[in-house]
Amino acid sequence: MDDSDEALMxxxxxxxxxxxxxxxxxxxxxxxxxxRRILGNAADAEEVAQEAMLxxxxxxxxxxxxxxxxxxxxxxxxxxxxxxxxxxxxxALEVAGxxxxxxxxxxxxxxxDERERLVAAAIGxxxxxxxxxxxxxxxxxMSNAQVAEVLDTSVSAVExxxxxxxxxxxxxxxxxxxxxx
Amino acid sequence: xxxxxxxxFLESALKRHTQAPPANEAAVERVLxxxxxxxxxxxxxxWRLPGVLLDWQFAPAWPRVAALACCAALGFVIxxxxxxxxxxxxxxxxxxxxxxxIGSIVFEPEPLTGARP
Numbered sequence: 001m002d003d004s005d006e007a008l009m010x011x012x013x014x015x016x017x018x019x020x021x022x023x024x025x026x027x028x029x030x031x032x033x034x035x036r037r038i039l040g041n042a043a044d045a046e047e048v049a050q051e052a053m054l055x056x057x058x059x060x061x062x063x064x065x066x067x068x069x070x071x072x073x074x075x076x077x078x079x080x081x082x083x084x085x086x087x088x089x090x091x092a093l094e095v096a097g098x099x100x101x102x103x104x105x106x107x108x109x110x111x112x113d114e115r116e117r118l119v120a121a122a123i124g125x126x127x128x129x130x131x132x133x134x135x136x137x138x139x140x141x142m143s144n145a146q147v148a149e150v151l152d153t154s155v156s157a158v159e160x161x162x163x164x165x166x167x168x169x170x171x172x173x174x175x176x177x178x179x180x181x
Numbered sequence: 182x183x184x185x186x187x188x189x190f191l192e193s194a195l196k197r198h199t200q201a202p203p204a205n206e207a208a209v210e211r212v213l214x215x216x217x218x219x220x221x222x223x224x225x226x227x228w229r230l231p232g233v234l235l236d237w238q239f240a241p242a243w244p245r246v247a248a249l250a251c252c253a254a255l256g257f258v259i260x261x262x263x264x265x266x267x268x269x270x271x272x273x274x275x276x277x278x279x280x281x282x283i284g285s286i287v288f289e290p291e292p293l294t295g296a297r298p
Contacts, residue, residue, distance in 0.1 A: 028213065037202070042205075046208055057223065059223075
């Protein structure tokens with residue numbers, strides 16, 4: 001049996017709940033991670049992922065395979081994240097898994113950790129569309145065209161979002177570094 | 182840290198901080214559990230309505246078909262037998278009386294003798 005996303009969506013459109021659960025199990029981990037990185041809040045990310053999967057179920061009969069299912073679902077999740085009226089408090093991602101040079105001394109390590117914390121906080125302070133563009137580009141490795149499709153905008157607008165986002169981050173970091181110096 | 186170093190640091194930091202976190206199995210399980218309940222009604226486009234109707238199975242209800250055939254047969258027999266024909270038409274013995282002109286049975290005196298019937 002064909003179990004591609006498109007085939008499952010066709011079965012879901014006919015009301016097949018088993019196909020829906022199979023599709024949800026396949027994409028939920030990635031969509032949860034994406035929502036978590038855009039919202040910066042695990043509880044809200046779960047709600048967004050659940051809402052996105054319910055939209056997959058309700059809109060399946062109307063869904064047209066004009067784009068890849070994954071792109072469409074990413075767009076749903078990003079839009080839900082951006083639509084959240086209640087601004088979730090940003091909780092920086094754990095820096096777990098990051099390899100720190102063991103040769104670093106205690107003071108250098110502390111400085112390194114502080115810088116990482118600042119970057120995380122600065123990303124959390126970014127406007128949501130800039131943050132979404134940065135997460136999709138740097139985190140998911142999407143091209144500008146793909147990001148434009150997900151954010152329903154033009155490629156040049158994505159480039160502008162990325163440029164402004166990085167400018168904002170650089171400004172925030174420079175300010176902190178200047179204060180330290 | 183000069184501008185170039187800052188730019189390089191920023192690029193690498195962005196990649197690190199926006200990387201997908203390892204899948205949180207517990208969170209995935211929680212959401213899947215919430216989705217395992219009754220699902221909402223699906224939104225169907227109106228242009229698919231003819232298709233939906235065609236998808237329906239119109240299986241004939243044989244008892245009703247038999248009842249309809251019986252009614253049709255009964256109607257045919259009644260029509261052939263003429264049970265519904267009016268009693269004052271055709272070969273009925275009442276037909277002659279009932280179809281007679283009322284004016285012809287007025288009792289009038291004989292013109293010559295004046296006798297009455």
